[in-house]
Amino acid sequence: MIKNKLAISHSQNYRRGPDYENNKQKHQAEPSTYPPPLMTDPHSQSPGWDYKQIAQQEINNNNILKTQMANLEERCRQQQLRINAMQAARDAQEDILGNQEPDINIKQRFNVVFSSIKTWCNKFPQDASRPLDGRSSVTEIWIPKELRGSVATLEGSFYGAGEVSPVAFQEWRALTLSLLCKAFPSYEWTKDAYHDLKQILEVVFMVLRPLASPTANQEELASLLLEGVFIEAIKLSQMMRRQRAYWYLSFPETEQRSDSQLVFRGEEMAEDGHDDGEDDEGQREDYERDIDMVILPGLHKKGNHDGLHYDVEHVAIKAEVLCKPRIK
Structure with a gap:
């Protein structure tokens, strides 16, 4: 048994390494640095901890943290009140104006209406050389006739009045048309x-x-024309007119030229059957393209959902045109 104990001790010393005993004696000789040095109690000759001072310091730290937390909670509460007020105001506007549609929804409905027009026109394969006399001036046909003229008159008066700001006018327009849409579904x-x-x-x-x-x-x-084109076009008009942003259809207008010929403008028009990027800038500068026919109007937008920036115009969908052969 004694031999076994000696063998175990020898094995442990071997595993610990030759410097184990030296390091052990060295560490035992060094004074311990933990816990920290004791503070001297003025009422006693023996050293001791100043527990009261340490406890008071911890209490002070806790009080500071509590004050900071209370300030942060108050700021969060005030911020939440502002958010709730903004959301309540937005909800109140939506209750009156209805949902403000994202741009993609209006563009999709626009494409649906004019795709229906193209599909319907395929039923008429014969060629025509005489254009229509002009575009119809009928507006808001879904409003009862006794009110239709009043809405148009008020809108014209407000639009031309210098005292009415664009923001106030567009707000009135969106509110009035939203209420009329609810009154006359x-x-x-x-x-x-x-x-x-x-x-x-x-x-x-x-x-x-x-x-x-x-x-x-x-x-x-x-029947296809009535249901698939006219009624869908009226619904598109209602959707556009309810928005705080000002959406409208735009037909290309002639530039100041002696022959009153429509000139192709890439920022507002797209040629039928061609991608916008097919012609490079050099070709567009070398060639002047005249418009042979306007196929579809463009969809334009002024302002945003918040009723601001009506001075900024955005071409949401370009007008579709057919160009005459290019002349060098």
Whole structure:
């Protein structure tokens, strides 16, 4: 047994290394630095801890932290009150104006309406050389006839009045049209509205009927035009007019030239069947392209959802045009 103990001790010393005993004696000889040196108690000859001072310091630190936490909590509470007030104001506006649609929704509805127009026009394969006499000036056809003129008159008066700021005018416009949309939803349109729509249908068919295929079903074409184009266009107009941002359709206008010819402008127009990036800048400068036909209007926007920056205009969707052959 004694031999076994000696073997174990020898094995432990071997594993610990030759310097183990020297290091052990060295550490035992050095004075301990932990805990920190004791403070001298003035009422006693023996050293001791100043526990009262340490405790008081901890209490002071805790009080400082509590004060800081209380200040932060108060700032958070004030910030939350501001957020709640802003959200309440936004909710109140949405209760009156309805949801302010994101740009993508308006552009999608615009594309749906004019895609329907293109699809419907495919029923008329014959060529036409005479354009329409002009664009219709009928507006807000869904409003009862006795109110329709009043809205247009007020809008014209406010728009031209210098005392009415753009922000105030657009706020009035969005609020007025939102209330009218709620008062006269599509399922409660008056007989006057449908009567006026049918009159417009007759005018359109008077122009397009000679271009239709001989085998085309006239009643089916009229129904598609009414439901797929006219009513959808009215819904698009209602959506645009309810927004605080000012959305509108824009047809290209002639520049100041002697022949009053429309000139292609890439920032506002897109050529039918061509991508915007097909022609490089050098080609656009070398060639002057005249417009042969305006196919679709452009969609423009002024201002934003907050009712500000009406002086900034943005082309959301370019007008679609057909250009004449290029002339060097």
